[in-house]
Amino acid sequence: MTNQITPDKKDSREKFIELFRLYENTLNGQKDYVGHTIKKTAIRRLSQEVDFPTRRNEDWKYTNVAELLQVQYQQPKLVDITIADLSPFLFEGLDAYLLVFVNGQLNKTLSSKDELSKKILVQDIPSCLQEDGPEKATAFEYLNKWASKEKNPFIVLNTAFAQNGIFIYVPDGLVVDRPVHILNIAFTKDEASVISPQKIIVVGENSKLTVIETYHYLNNPQQTYFTNTVSQLVLKRNAVVEHYRIQDEGENAFFVNNTEVEQMRDSTYSSYVIDLGGKLVRNNLSSILKDSGTTTNFYGIYLGMDKQHIDNQTFVDHAYPNCNSNELYKGILTDNAKGVFNGKIMVRPDAQKTNAFQKNHSLVLSKGASMNSKPQLEIFADDVKCSHGATIGQLNEEALYYMRSRGLSKKEAISVLKQAFLTEITELIKIDPVRVKVEQMIVDKFKQLPETNNELLN
Amino acid sequence: MLTIKNLHAEIEGKKILNGINLQVNAGEVHAIMGPNGSGKSTLAHVLAGREGYEITEGSVSYMGKDLLELSVDERAREGVFQAFQYPIEIPGVSTANFLKHTINAVRKHQQKKELNAKEMLSFIKKMAKMVEMEDNFLSRSLNQGFSGGEKKRNEILQMAVLEPRLAVLDETDSGLDIDALKIVANGVNQLRTNDNAFIVITHYQRLLDYIIPDFVHVLYNGRIVKSGDKNLALKLEEKGYDWIKEEVEITS
Numbered sequence: 020m021t022n023q024i025t026p027d028k029k030d031s032r033e034k035f036i037e038l039f040r041l042y043e044n045t046l047n048g049q050k051d052y053v054g055h056t057i058k059k060t061a062i063r064r065l066s067q068e069v070d071f072p073t074r075r076n077e078d079w080k081y082t083n084v085a086e087l088l089q090v091q092y093q094q095p096k097l098v099d100i101t102i103a104d105l106s107p108f109l110f111e112g113l114d115a116y117l118l119v120f121v122n123g124q125l126n127k128t129l130s131s132k133d134e135l136s137k138k139i140l141v142q143d144i145p146s147c148l149q150e151d152g153p154e155k156a157t158a159f160e161y162l163n164k165w166a167s168k169e170k171n172p173f174i175v176l177n178t179a180f181a182q183n184g185i186f187i188y189v190p191d192g193l194v195v196d197r198p199v200h201i202l203n204i205a206f207t208k209d210e211a212s213v214i215s216p217q218k219i220i221v222v223g224e225n226s227k228l229t230v231i232e233t234y235h236y237l238n239n240p241q242q243t244y245f246t247n248t249v250s251q252l253v254l255k256r257n258a259v260v261e262h263y264r265i266q267d268e269g270e271n272a273f274f275v276n277n278t279e280v281e282q283m284r285d286s287t288y289s290s291y292v293i294d295l296g297g298k299l300v301r302n303n304l305s306s307i308l309k310d311s312g313t314t315t316n317f318y319g320i321y322l323g324m325d326k327q328h329i330d331n332q333t334f335v336d337h338a339y340p341n342c343n344s345n346e347l348y349k350g351i352l353t354d355n356a357k358g359v360f361n362g363k364i365m366v367r368p369d370a371q372k373t374n375a376f377q378k379n380h381s382l383v384l385s386k387g388a389s390m391n392s393k394p395q396l397e398i399f400a401d402d403v404k405c406s407h408g409a410t411i412g413q414l415n416e417e418a419l420y421y422m423r424s425r426g427l428s429k430k431e432a433i434s435v436l437k438q439a440f441l442t443e444i445t446e447l448i449k450i451d452p453v454r455v456k457v458e459q460m461i462v463d464k465f466k467q468l469p470e471t472n473n474e475l476l477n
Numbered sequence: 478m479l480t481i482k483n484l485h486a487e488i489e490g491k492k493i494l495n496g497i498n499l500q501v502n503a504g505e506v507h508a509i510m511g512p513n514g515s516g517k518s519t520l521a522h523v524l525a526g527r528e529g530y531e532i533t534e535g536s537v538s539y540m541g542k543d544l545l546e547l548s549v550d551e552r553a554r555e556g557v558f559q560a561f562q563y564p565i566e567i568p569g570v571s572t573a574n575f576l577k578h579t580i581n582a583v584r585k586h587q588q589k590k591e592l593n594a595k596e597m598l599s600f601i602k603k604m605a606k607m608v609e610m611e612d613n614f615l616s617r618s619l620n621q622g623f624s625g626g627e628k629k630r631n632e633i634l635q636m637a638v639l640e641p642r643l644a645v646l647d648e649t650d651s652g653l654d655i656d657a658l659k660i661v662a663n664g665v666n667q668l669r670t671n672d673n674a675f676i677v678i679t680h681y682q683r684l685l686d687y688i689i690p691d692f693v694h695v696l697y698n699g700r701i702v703k704s705g706d707k708n709l710a711l712k713l714e715e716k717g718y719d720w721i722k723e724e725v726e727i728t729s
Contacts, residue, residue: 418567424525425579425635426553426586435578439569439618 031088036066038213039179042094053148053159061166061179069172081359081391082330087273087299090243094180095122095212100204100237105129108202108235113452115200115231122206123214124183139195144184144217154221158186161219161251171303173275177215177249184217187230191223191255198229198261198450205236205268207244216248222258229261231453234296236269245273252278254286256310261289261449265457268296270325276302284310291448292319292348293457294329295464305334311341318444319348320457322464323356323388330359337370337400346377349444351437353468355387363395366403373403380410382440414440434465478503478674479544479643484535485699486523493519495699496535501643504671508685508710509678511696512718517678518562520696521647524676525559526552539643553579554586558641560632562648566620572631573615576601576638583639604637608664626657633664644668645676650684662687682714695721 039062071088072079098121105119116135119126125143135141140154147158165178189195203216222228234246246268254260268274274297280288294300306315321329335344344364352358360379381390394407414436422432441461448454479501486494493516501507511517523530524537526549537544544552567575580600581591592600602612608630620628629649636644646665650658665675665688677688685693685707693709694701697718702725703709713721 415565415567417565420527420549421561421565421567422570422575422579423548423550424553424559424561425575425639426550426583427579428550428582429548431578431582432550435570435575436567439567442569 031071032066034088034091035176035179036062038092038094042180054145054162057148057162057166058179060163061175064167065172065175065179069170069175071172078332078361081357082299082301082328084299084301087245090211090245090273092213092245093210094182095124095205095207095214095244097124098122098206098208100126100129100206102129104204104237105202108204108233110200110231110450110452110456112455113198113200113450115198118185118199118201120183120201120203120216122204122212123181123216125185135199139190139193140186140188142186144181144186144219147186154186154188157188157221157253158219165249171277173247173303174249174277176213177217177247177277180213180247181215181217181249184219187218187220189220189222189226189228189258192225193223194227195229198231201230201232203232203234203246203248205234205238205244205246205272207238207242209242211243211245213245213247216246218248218250219253220250220260221253222255222260224256224258226255227259229263229450231263231265231450234264234266234268234274236267236272236296238269240269241271242269243271243273244269245275247275248277250276250278252280252288254280254282254288256283257285258283259287261291263291263293263448263453264302265293265460266296266300267460268300270296270298272297274300276300276304278302278304280304280306280315282306282308282310282313282315285312287314287316289316290318291444292317292331293460294319294321294331295460297329298327300327300329302331304332305336306344307336308339308342308344311339313339313342315342315344317344317346317348318447319350320441320444320461321348321350321352321358322461323350323352323354323358324464324467325354325356327356328359329356330361332359332361332363334363335365335375337364337366337373337375340369340371340373342370343374344376345374346379347444348379349381349441350390351382351384351440352388352390353384355385357388358390360390360392360409361395362393362407364397364405364407366396366398366400366405368399370400371402373400373405375403375405377407378409380440382413382437383411384413434462437465438462478540479676480536480538482536482538484523484537485533486519486530487533488519488530492533493530493699494523497696497699497701499694499701501674501676503642503674505691506669506675506677506688508688508690508693508707509676509696509701510680510682510693510710510713512722513680515696516699517680517696518647519699521559521562521645521676521678524645525549525557553639554583556583556587556640556642558636558639558644560629560636560644560646560649562651564620564628564632566618566623568618568621570619571615572617572619573598573601575619576615576635579635580638601634601638604634607637607667608634609660610634625652626654626660629653629657629661630664633661637664637668642673643676644673645678647678648680649677650679650681658684659687682710685710697721697725
């Protein structure tokens with residue numbers, strides 16, 4: 020059964036398979052038959068067909084997951100938290116529907132799930148699969164696909180271990196009046212857990228939804244854990260979705276985010292990814308355009324300090340004419356941090372009149388920090404407008420001098436310039452309380468740099 | 478207030494200032510004129526503290542302190558202001574936020590009362606009016622998309638809100654039409670007190686019709702070769718710089 024596994028890989032997959040066996044035993048007696056079968060399919064594929072990547076995989080050339088895979092993980096435990104625990108993670112002044120997940124499990128008391136359920140369908144995935152609702156088919160379609168056909172091992176892993184995925188369905192013709200804030204908190208005590216948040220979000224025709232996913236921790240800052248999250252979004256005709264992912268995980272946390280989007284005709288999907296925490300971060304973001312007239316915006320900010328490794332992989336698949344995609348990712352790397360950006364755009368032969376633009380700009384402010392930026396455009400249609408650009412540089416010395424000549428200290432001036440660099444993206448955040456908090460989180464992160472740090476100037 | 482003694486400065490091995498001597502007292506306006514390459518901008522840069530210049534000889538004393546020992550931001554907080562010849566654009570830094578930061582940074586250092594948000598805004602708006610800048614510029618990025626005239630007026634605005642003791646205007650009039658020039662000059666004149674001083678570096682006499690100097694100095698080959706009052710400027714306007722160059726050659 021496992022004769023194809025090479026020796027080094029055997030350990031990491033074996034560990035997960037063992038963990039699954041342990042976890043499976045606790046499922047006895049549950050009626051979640053369909054879901055259980057899916058999980059078993061997923062774990063079997065992980066042991067037989069699917070493999071974790073090595074440096075030899077082009078897409079993982081700059082990101083080494085060996086350290087992530089070496090850890091012996093546990094399934095996370097159910098932990099109770101209080102409103103006080105929660106409050107630093109809320110957005111002041113934001114009226115949102117709150118869904119609080121602690122270690123991947125929904126905390127009903129602290130969430131406004133019932134209130135949200137009055138407007139739209141919000142259901143945990145296991146229930147979705149059991150009950151004969153209209154959403155059962157959709158949930159099954161994706162879970163089955165992930166379990167049996169998906170090649171990304173992290174999605175397969177998530178499928179095996181997710182305990183309480185959530186299915187959100189916005190019916191046709193509904194503008195959801197308030198954003199939905201999915202607040203994820205890691206709270207593991209003295210054991211490395213693998214937390215597997217799982218979301219399927221379907222937005223009906225002409226509907227509008229704003230989703231804000233945030234990732235925080237309450238454990239000891241040095242605690243090792245692994246958040247492996249999967250989100251599948253489906254935008255029906257003319258749907259508009261704003262999707263934020265703000266990640267502030269612990270300094271020893273591993274974070275893999277797999278977000279896949281399908282866009283139907285005339286839909287608009289805007290993604291804002293803010294990466295502040297984590298030791299090893301990998302974001303896989305893709306949008307498959309399934310009809311014409313769509314708009315896709317991918318925005319991202321990454322701040323790497325110490326030995327952080329932040330890797331953003333994006334993919335837009337233009338298969339139909341008259342679609343627009345626009346990408347802008349900006350980051351600042353200091354100390355010995357490493358950043359990676361790989362933006363793939365596929366423009367298929369029928370995708371005439373495609374507009375696809377991609378920009379990646381990074382500031383590398385110390386000798387030990389580095390950035391690898393790779394655009395990858397494959398264009399098979401001839402009547403298109405496509406461009407890509409990447410810059411990697413330091414702060415503008417003239418600008419720094421100007422500010423110092425007005426009384427700002429070198430440190431203050433550097434901070435102002437770094438914030439200014441990121442303004443191009445933060446000013447795109449339409450929700451004021453979110454923008455204000457993100458700007459504050461960025462400033463707080465800058466403050467963590469030691470006093471003696473001498474940041475490189477141009 | 479400012480005493481420059483035998484100042485020699487070079488950049489990348491090239492000697493630019495060759496023994497500047499200048500005394501500027503509170504309440505005075507000194508104009509520094511000279512042909513291109515005479516060292517006018519270098520003098521401004523050295524006083525402001527720009528890196529890249531090596532002081533090989535001489536001293537500069539400001540308010541009893543050794544100015545050359547202070548960093549550029551320390552000088553600014555001590556009340557030295559330079560209005561740049563080519564103000565840089567800084568996208569992403571809002572003019573309003575920038576001014577708020579610097580005003581309080583300087584005030585705090587000088588042990589003046591820091592302004593709260595309301596006081597700050599009304600103070601800035603009052604000064605903006607003086608240089609005829611519209612309120613909307615406050616929300617724009619620093620100098621971004623500003624015309625040459627707007628950039629220079631923004632320099633004067635910054636000078637107005639920072640209330641320096643010594644202001645060095647480095648060819649503030651370059652690239653300005655007569656209307657912009659008048660606004661800039663008016664701004665400077667409104668800010669003149671008995672306690673502050675101005676060094677106005679200019680190539681053309683025109684600005685000095687509006688900012689009447691107490692002293693005019695001619696800089697040539699890195700030295701002040703002639704000093705006089707405002708009439709010296711008028712003579713230069715009429716005759717150019719050649720007669721000065723000849724005078725210098727005869728005496729050396």
